[in-house]
Amino acid sequence: MKRKLITILLSILMLNVYSQTTLDLKVFEKINEYRVENGLNELKWDDATYKSTRVHTEYMVKNSVLCHDEDSETPSFTDRLMLFQDNDYILGNENVARVSVNNIENNINAISIKIVNGWKSSKGHNKAMLNKGATVGAVSCGDGTKLKNGRTLKMKYSTLVLWIKPL
Numbered sequence: 431m432k433r434k435l436i437t438i439l440l441s442i443l444m445l446n447v448y449s450q451t452t453l454d455l456k457v458f459e460k461i462n463e464y465r466v467e468n469g470l471n472e473l474k475w476d477d478a479t480y481k482s483t484r485v486h487t488e489y490m491v492k493n494s495v496l497c498h499d500e501d502s503e504t505p506s507f508t509d510r511l512m513l514f515q516d517n518d519y520i521l522g523n524e525n526v527a528r529v530s531v532n533n534i535e536n537n538i539n540a541i542s543i544k545i546v547n548g549w550k551s552s553k554g555h556n557k558a559m560l561n562k563g564a565t566v567g568a569v570s571c572g573d574g575t576k577l578k579n580g581r582t583l584k585m586k587y588s589t590l591v592l593w594i595k596p597l
Contacts, residue, residue, distance in 0.1 A: 450480060450570075456542040457569045457588065461559055464546065468560055473567040473592055478514035480568035483589040485510050486526070490587045491574040496528040507591055522593025523558035525549050528574070531584050545571070545588050558592070567592030 455475075462472040486507065489500050504510040507524035527545050534540040549555035567590065574585045 450475075450568075453538050453541060453571045453586070454480070454569050456538050457545050457571065457590070458567070460542050460546045461567075461569070461590065461592075464550070464559060470560060470562060471565070473564060476566040476568050476595070479511065479566060479591050479593070480570060481514045482507065482510040483568050483570040483591050485513075486524075486589045487570040487572040487587050490526065490528070490589070491572040494574060494576060496526055496587070498524060498526060507589075511591060511593070518596055520594040520596060522564065522591060523561055525555045525558050525588075525590040527588040527590075528576070528585050529588075530576075531586050535584050541571075541586055545586065549590070559590070561592060561594075563594045564592040566595045 458473070458475060466472060485504065486500065489502065490496060498507065499505050500510075504513060508519060508522075511519055511522070527548050529541070529544045529548060531541055531544075534544075546559075549559055569588060569590045571586050571588045574587050576583045576585050
């Protein structure tokens with residue numbers, strides 16, 4: 431009962447609050463370009479998946495942490511995904527990123543390249559982006575900061591979820 435209530439409340443809030451940013455869409459575009467370069471299908475943008483990625487990106491920004499799991503009612507990406515899907519999830523992946531955007535904070539293209547290149551350079555994240563069976567996905571990005579050596583760095587946090595959605 432508690433989970434259903436949380437689902438309903440989050441769904442109502444999300445319907446009114448969340449819409450993709452230019453950066454979200456640019457990162458997604460670059461992922462699809464990379465998939466096509468590697469002989470794979472483009473992913474179809476999925477709004478329900480976007481809502482689940484947005485929840486996690488906001489969690490990472492709020493807590494200034496890069497993570498896959500949350501200390502929340504929806505600890506894993508599949509838990510978050512199930513809040514917004516009709517339980518038709520088969521198999522998928524989640525990538526997260528945190529990149530410094532100092533001196534490029536207004537350059538959407540440069541930021542999107544930095545995020546995607548970070549995933550490309552990581553064996554596990556790269557494999558996830560190139561999941562042959564994946565058909566849908568979404569990306570969300572959020573503004574955060576990180577304190578390093580007494581300096582506050584501007585950061586972009588990102589969450590990508592891609593998965594196999596049955597026809």
